[in-house]
Amino acid sequence: MGNFGEKNMFRYFIMFQKNPAAEIQNVYKCDACNFITGNKKDYIRHERTKKHGRNVSPLVSFYPSPITPPPEPAPEPAPCDDKCKFVCKDCNKNCISRVTLWRHRKKCQPTAPVTEEPPVENTHIMKEMIIEVIRQNNQQNAAFIENFTENFTEKFMEKFSEMSKQQTVVTNNMTMNNNNTVNNQFNLNFFLNEKCKDAVNLVDFINSLQVQVSDLVNTGKVGFVEGITTILLDKLRDLDVYTRPMHCTDIKREIIYVKNQNVWEKENDEKTHMKSLVNIIARKNLEQISKWAEQNPDFMTLDSSAYNEYIQIGMNSTGGTVEQQEKNIDKVVTNILKAVVIDKQTERMIASNSAS
Incomplete structure (x- = not known):
């Protein structure tokens, strides 16, 4: 673990040496693994490693991840235009390409059809027909x-x-x-x-x-x-x-x-x-x-x-x-x-x- 931390510290030092005037906006550090970086993507990639999972599991309640962002709301589907020629038959979502439709269909949950109750007049007529x-x-x-x-x-x-x-x-x-x-x-x-x-x-x-x-x-x-x-x-x-x-x-x-x-x-x-x-x-x-x-x-x-x-x-x-x-x-x-x-x-x- 020490070698890994030294390598990252060295990379961080080289990055700072190349651009000493730049201000480091964010520092992402993992104390459990002795890992530090200024790149958010690198930190996320590190969190997915098996090593991080083994080191952080007993400490997770004391060292919560500093970069876990709040869930972003799902984007609303864009209104259909001339390009939206591909429509999902299950949920009526508009897709701009066949590939997009294919990916969507793999995750789409069909909407249950709404059954309408027969009106009272029809029920009465049906009863008379049965009789x-x-x-x-x-x-x-x-x-x-x-x-x-x-x-x-x-x-x-x-x-x-x-x-x-x-x-x-x-x-x-x-x-x-x-x-x-x-x-x-x-x-x-x-x-x-x-x-x-x-x-x-x-x-x-x-x-x-x-x-x-x-x-x-x-x-x-x-x-x-x-x-x-x-x-x-x-x-x-x-x-x-x-x-x-x-x-x-x-x-x-x-x-x-x-x-x-x-x-x-x-x-x-x-x-x-x-x-x-x-x-x-x-x-x-x-x-x-x-x-x-x-x-x-x-x-x-x-x-x-x-x-x-x-x-x-x-x-x-x-x-x-x-x-x-x-x-x-x-x-x-x-x-x-x-x-x-x-x-x-x-x-x-x-x-x-x-x-x-």
Whole structure:
């Protein structure tokens, strides 16, 4: 550090010797580094050196820099003239050259666009438009549901009859030894064709099932799976074990028998009959929306309790997207199978007592 100070003192001495008449206006001295100069730029350059940073860091609170100038206000942009042909797209600043614009764009902060709130009149008009769209959608949905239900039911009945001819049927012509129920063996043929011979057909069960507005409201509250399951189970509970149109013999493998055209059939792996049953009941439930709308005329008023309930009913009663509908229908079918499982132990006991 001493050599550095001597060199600077020597340079300062030479400068004074060349012009002894000149008055030294400013002397810039760094005591921490033993540095002295009469040139402000040299002093600033010295302050940026690593050596100065190491020497002055513990003394900075006692030896503040004598030449730190106050911050100068930013110059106001010059008014644009013919030369200002380059304008920043982000802040609209005028630049005199492409290079100046390029340098400015590197530091420019885009100004956030000002969003204007729509006037009250437009908001009112928009609200009326939304209400009109909802009203038109309700009319279209009602017509769609009516046409869809008629076509779906008709096609379902045709498919139902066609499948009955193709599937393996458990008929009354099977060799049944109703007196051969030995010990703990469960005779499925005897159970279905003798004990359940008075069971209703699945089609008759569907036609007799009446859905109420309360069922629709409940579906809106609890969701598609629980709502449709409740409707079907309530109807099945009205029938005893031997008159219901379906029986599950194996809940793990989901084996089920349904009665169609007075004949018991084993359901296929796709569970076509059961899924069609769930679809028809779901459509019957959705048809109640028109009656619900009559009971709640203010459902078209935005943000009203009836409007919020209408949205919830619409979302839960349809079952969601196509993928969600398939999953929800499978869940309903599983719930029904659990409710119609045959109690083989009880039936074996009854058969054993009858045989004895």
